[in-house]
Amino acid sequence: xxxxxxxxxxxxxxxILGGMFSFHTSWKDRKDTYTHKPLPLQCTxxxxxxxxxxxxxxxxxxEINNSTDLLPGVTxxxxxxxxxxxxxxxxxxxxxxxxxxxxxxxxxKASCTRPAHVQAIMGETSSSPTIAIATVIGPxxxxxxxxxxTCACLSDKTKYPSFLRTIPSDYYQSRALAHLVKHFGWTWxxxxxxxxxxxxNGMATFTExxxxxxxxxxxxxxxxxxxxxxxxxxxIRTIKASTSKVIVAFLSxxxxxxxxxxxxxxxxxGYQWVGSESWIFDSQTAxxxxxxxxxxxxxxxxxxAHVTGxxxxxxxxxxxNSSNNELECTGDExxxxxxxxxxxxxLMPIFNNVYKGVYAVAHALHNIVxxxxxxxxxxxxxxxKSHFTTKEGDAVYFNExxxxxxxxxxxxxxxxxxxxxxxxxxxxxDTSLAAEKQLHLQNKSLIWxxxxxxxxxxxxxxxxxxxxRKVLQKGRPVCCYDCIRCAEGEISNITDSATCVRCLxxxxxxxxxxACIKKEAVFLSYEEIMGALLTAASLFGTCMTAxxxxxxxxxRKTSIVRANNSELSFLLLFSLILCFLCSLTFIGKxxxxxxxxxxxxxxxTFVLCISCLLGKTMVVLMAFRATLPGSNVKKWFGHAQxxxxxxxxTLIQVIxxxxxxxxxxxFPSKNFKESKDKIILVCALGSAVGYWAVIGYIGILAMLxxxxxxxxxxxxxxxxxxxxxxxxMLIFCAVWITFIPAYVSSPGxxxxxxxxxxxxxxxxxxxxxxxxxxxxxxxxxxEKNTKKNxxxxxxxxxx
Numbered sequence: 001x002x003x004x005x006x007x008x009x010x011x012x013x014x015x016i017l018g019g020m021f022s023f024h025t026s027w028k029d030r031k032d033t034y035t036h037k038p039l040p041l042q043c044t045x046x047x048x049x050x051x052x053x054x055x056x057x058x059x060x061x062x063e064i065n066n067s068t069d070l071l072p073g074v075t076x077x078x079x080x081x082x083x084x085x086x087x088x089x090x091x092x093x094x095x096x097x098x099x100x101x102x103x104x105x106x107x108x109k110a111s112c113t114r115p116a117h118v119q120a121i122m123g124e125t126s127s128s129p130t131i132a133i134a135t136v137i138g139p140x141x142x143x144x145x146x147x148x149x150t151c152a153c154l155s156d157k158t159k160y161p162s163f164l165r166t167i168p169s170d171y172y173q174s175r176a177l178a179h180l181v182k183h184f185g186w187t188w189x190x191x192x193x194x195x196x197x198x199x200x201n202g203m204a205t206f207t208e209x210x211x212x213x214x215x216x217x218x219x220x221x222x223x224x225x226x227x228x229x230x231x232x233x234x235x236i237r238t239i240k241a242s243t244s245k246v247i248v249a250f251l252s253x254x255x256x257x258x259x260x261x262x263x264x265x266x267x268x269x270g271y272q273w274v275g276s277e278s279w280i281f282d283s284q285t286a287x288x289x290x291x292x293x294x295x296x297x298x299x300x301x302x303x304x305a306h307v308t309g310x311x312x313x314x315x316x317x318x319x320x321n322s323s324n325n326e327l328e329c330t331g332d333e334x335x336x337x338x339x340x341x342x343x344x345x346x347l348m349p350i351f352n353n354v355y356k357g358v359y360a361v362a363h364a365l366h367n368i369v370x371x372x373x374x375x376x377x378x379x380x381x382x383x384x385k386s387h388f389t390t391k392e393g394d395a396v397y398f399n400e401x402x403x404x405x406x407x408x409x410x411x412x413x414x415x416x417x418x419x420x421x422x423x424x425x426x427x428x429x430d431t432s433l434a435a436e437k438q439l440h441l442q443n444k445s446l447i448w449x450x451x452x453x454x455x456x457x458x459x460x461x462x463x464x465x466x467x468x469r470k471v472l473q474k475g476r477p478v479c480c481y482d483c484i485r486c487a488e489g490e491i492s493n494i495t496d497s498a499t500c501v502r503c504l505x506x507x508x509x510x511x512x513x514x515a516c517i518k519k520e521a522v523f524l525s526y527e528e529i530m531g532a533l534l535t536a537a538s539l540f541g542t543c544m545t546a547x548x549x550x551x552x553x554x555x556r557k558t559s560i561v562r563a564n565n566s567e568l569s570f571l572l573l574f575s576l577i578l579c580f581l582c583s584l585t586f587i588g589k590x591x592x593x594x595x596x597x598x599x600x601x602x603x604x605t606f607v608l609c610i611s612c613l614l615g616k617t618m619v620v621l622m623a624f625r626a627t628l629p630g631s632n633v634k635k636w637f638g639h640a641q642x643x644x645x646x647x648x649x650t651l652i653q654v655i656x657x658x659x660x661x662x663x664x665x666x667f668p669s670k671n672f673k674e675s676k677d678k679i680i681l682v683c684a685l686g687s688a689v690g691y692w693a694v695i696g697y698i699g700i701l702a703m704l705x706x707x708x709x710x711x712x713x714x715x716x717x718x719x720x721x722x723x724x725x726x727x728x729m730l731i732f733c734a735v736w737i738t739f740i741p742a743y744v745s746s747p748g749x750x751x752x753x754x755x756x757x758x759x760x761x762x763x764x765x766x767x768x769x770x771x772x773x774x775x776x777x778x779x780x781x782x783e784k785n786t787k788k789n790x791x792x793x794x795x796x797x798x799x
Contacts, residue, residue: 007081009079013077016078017077018122021050022085023046024047025085026043026085027086041086057355059313061076094133122358126198127150131153148350149198166353167277171205173202174205180300180410182214187215187216188458188480189248190239191217195224203222221235225257246458247273249273251279260294264293274298277408281301281302282347286423292415295451296446297412298413300410300429310348315343352394359396360386406431406432407428426446427439427442466497468484469492486500486513488677522678522680523588525587526588545577575612579759595666610649657694664686669681669682699736705725
């Protein structure tokens with residue numbers, strides 16, 4: 001029910017194409033009273049950029065009409081409207097194009113189901129008006145081809161079935177910007193976006209990708225060019241209060257023009273800008289930046305393009321004379337020497353997008369005309385399937401979403417000495433390549449904010465070096481953290497590690513906590529002082545025992561040696577040598593054989609030793625009982641019986657050891673618990689029952705020996721050996737009773753040392769208590785070494 005409106009530019013033809021461009025960037029606000037019909041929208045601020053886009057469309061149409069290969073005999077016409085960038089106006093004009101809603105003298109009576117007035121619509125430039133256009137015209141399947149509407153939402157074919165475009169979707173641009181930010185190590189950034197579909201959808205995709213890449217937004221603000229000044233000042237305050245040094249600007253050039261003015265007014269400089277394609281390669285934006293707020297900016301742009309003859313066509317405004325021209329210009333203006341946004345050709349890549357869109361429609365129409373009614377006349381289907389190459393060699397095709405292949409140049413704003421900013425291509429982003437190769441930066445020197453050649457740093461927290469891990473600060477984004485040193489036994493060998501990794505049991509962290517080093521294997525060795533001392537004590541005991549054997553052998557026919565079974569004495573001395581030597585098996589690196597040998601040798605030699613003592617004690621006790629009238633004890637406890645007694649007691653221990661070794665023998669083991677930074681090599685018992693059975697059996701024999709010796713201690717004799725055996729057994733039992741708690745509580749190799757000490761102490765106790773008094777008499781008191789003296793009733797005080 002609105003007023004009909006004529007197009008700004010139009011020309012008749014066999015087939016009409018529609019065009020919708022924002023020849024003005026703004027409009028005057030109006031207050032509707034709802035009592036009168038609203039007045040037409042009053043557009044302001046002439047926009048030379050979209051006038052250039054419209055001329056690119058006219059150039060393509062004229063070139064096609066002059067072609068003998070494409071649509072021969074068919075003339076293309078056009079109707080181009082001015083939307084002023086207003087969504088509501090765009091909807092009305094879309095219906096005007098579809099219905100032919102111009103001023104007519106007689107109301108049309110044509111059927112509502114007649115074909116659309118235009119075969120395709122070129123435009124709009126911005127995403128929000130384009131969304132409105134595609135929503136309205138979509139149900140009628142009239143193709144809408146945009147050259148600059150990049151919102152990713154337009155790829156949804158369920159909502160916008162007839163929409164196509166010749167510029168890549170912001171889905172790829174937003175992700176590319178996030179990867180670009182990540183490439184330079186900026187994890188703490190601010191974001192500004194246009195408060196429309198272009199900015200909001202683009203920033204949403206950027207934010208999602210940034211979070212996946214570990215990038216945090218300190219703030220994310222939006223505004224529109226028609227917002228009140230208070231809104232802009234609030235954004236300025238937010239930026240001033242921030243700590244991030246990088247600003248990602250997903251803005252159209254119109255909002256950027258407003259922002260530059262405000263930044264210059266508040267002297268807000270020194271920030272590193274990362275820009276979207278809408279403003280990053282716009283030379284007019286660069287010219288407006290007289291205070292060099294944006295110097296060093298980096299961002300994505302559409303790859304450079306060239307269309308032969310287009311520049312001359314745009315500058316020759318006389319071409320507008322061939323159209324029904326409703327513009328303010330006449331077409332007779334002389335542009336020689338004029339330097340403004342209209343004569344600026346920096347947006348040639350976008351002109352090329354318009355050019356390719358028109359040619360896509362022309363190729364689809366050519367296919368329909370050429371197939372002689374044997375194929376579908378659905379122009380939308382033919383455009384989607386079109387695949388052709390322009391005269392400049394550019395391949396044009398659309399994917400299933402109506403989008404072209406995404407490819408961007410990475411450009412850097414580099415100021416020159418004359419104050420002019422040069423857009424330098426420093427890299428590429430190509431989505432057709434593998435993910436790891438999509439972003440490629442060339443080896444060119446980049447200029448950053450404040451003309452610095454050093455990459456700016458924009459992080460909430462400095463990177464945690466190896467050896468430390470990140471701990472998030474409460475209530476702040478994940479990019480804000482403290483660096484905590486890894487605990488002992490844990491490392492982090494990468495920068496910014498979120499966790500510390502525990503070293504394997506055989507490894508330990510170094511001092512810097514950035515590497516696991518192999519733990520030192522610790523065992524009681526011959527090289528260390530403790531091992532050397534114990535070895536020396538063992539060898540000394542062995543030599544001492546051997547010396548006693550030599551003395552006894554030399555004086556073997558004397559009374560003191562022959563008394564109380566010299567055979568058992570020599571066997572006892574031999575077993576003591578074995579006791580001293582078996583302690584050496586406990587020193588050195590544990591192995592399978594040494595672990596089995598040390599415990600069994602210890603158990604058997606000590607049982608052999610105590611069996612001999614038990615035999616000697618029983619001989620003393622039984623000898624005096626044999627002197628009683630009618631006693632036949634001597635018959636039952638002669639030399640043969642003593643040998644059998646020793647053999648029997650020892651054989652029992654041998655059997656215990658065999659059972660232990662066959663069921664669950666001792667084995668070398670690594671103890672990781674006793675020491676955090678060392679591996680203690682020990683011999684595991686295998687079967688604890690077997691070990692304590694060996695020890696327990698020794699203890700039982702020792703107690704029996706002690707009891708027998710104690711009973712025989714007061715028997716009359718000048719040399720009663722039972723007294724010395726009793727004393728030796730007291731030492732033996734004391735040593736092994738204290739051994740048990742000492743062994744259990746001693747850590748690592750010290751438990752081995754405790755066991756060796758117990759063996760040596762008890763062996764020395766037996767040797768000294770039993771044999772040294774005899775050696776003293778043999779060597780120092782030979783006159784006492786007689787049978788008469790041995791059988792005397794008077795006790796001798798030897799010491």
